[in-house]
Each structure stands twice: as C-alpha cells, then as structure tokens.
Amino acid sequence: MKKPTSAAGAKRPAKARRKTREELNQEARDRKRDKKHRGHAAGSRASGSGESGASAKNKQQKDPRIGSKTPVPLGVTDAPVTRQHKPKSEKPMLSPQAELDLLENDERLDALLERLEEGETLNAEEQSWVDAKLDRIDELMQKLGLSYDDEEEEEEEEEKQDDMMRLLKGGN
Secondary structure, X not given: OOOOOOXXXXXXXXXXXXXXXXXXXXXXXXXXXXXXOOOOOOOHHHHOOOOOHHHHHHOOOOOOOOOOOOOOOOOOOOOOOOOOOOOOOOOOOOOHHHHHHHHHOXXXXXXXXXXXXXXXXXXXXXXXXHHHHHHHHHHHHHHHOOOOHHHHHHHHHHHHHHHHHHHHHOOO
C-alpha cells in the first residue's frame, strides 16, 4: 500500500534542476576568461610600477623617454657663430713704438735700475721683473731696427775706415 502523504514529509528538499548544455558552456567560458586575466598587466615590467600605491601617486616620476627640450635646428640655417673667448691682456695692444716709450718712461723700472747701479741687490721677484722688462725693451728695439750698439758700431766702422785709408795711403 501506499503511504499517505502527510504534512510532516512536505518539507523535503527539491531536486536540483539540471542545467542545459548552453548554460554549462557559458559557465565554462566565464571560468576560462577569469583564468586568462590572472597575473600582472601587460608591459608592467617596462612601466616600472615598483613603488607602493600612496607613495607612487605622491611622487610624479619623470618619464625617462623624454629628453632635452632645447630646440634643434633642422637643416642649414644662418646661426650666429659662437666667438671664442679671448683672454684679456693686462695692457691693450700697443704699437711697438708706443710700448717702447711706456717701458722707457716706467718709474718703477728707473728706480730699480738706479738701485742696481748704486750696488744694491734686489730680491728675486724684483730682479726677474727687471730682467723681463729689459728683455722686452731689447725685443722692441730689434723690431723697430734700433739699437744702443748702433752708435758704438758706427764709431768702430768709422775708425776702421780711417785705419784702412791710412793703410792705403801708405802712411802710419
């Protein structure tokens, strides 16, 4: 016999409904898509996101790919030529005659030469300065064709000519 249905047995769990083939396929596709998106984002090594979230946002890192902002001329242009720095000399360039006049009228040089003539000895710095100035005077005089020795040489030449004339004339 059949047992009558009673109210006590009414709360049975319902049988699970079977999923259709389409539903199973869709769930499989969803699982596959979720698996596919695991891991790091593409290109994460190149972007260099090694810092933590808060500090990375506070520091705005400069893009290493961006270089200098200075404009580069493309093609042939009439750019101004950069002049080379000329070292400033102590004195402006003078003609040799003007420089010689300045050296001859130099009070310090005159004073030091007078001290030398009197027999005093100069310290090394003063002596080297005097030597340098005297050498410069000699150079300038040679450039100009002047020489202190010219007068002496002329006198010697005249004496030699006189001596030659005496010899030629045959008299002593």
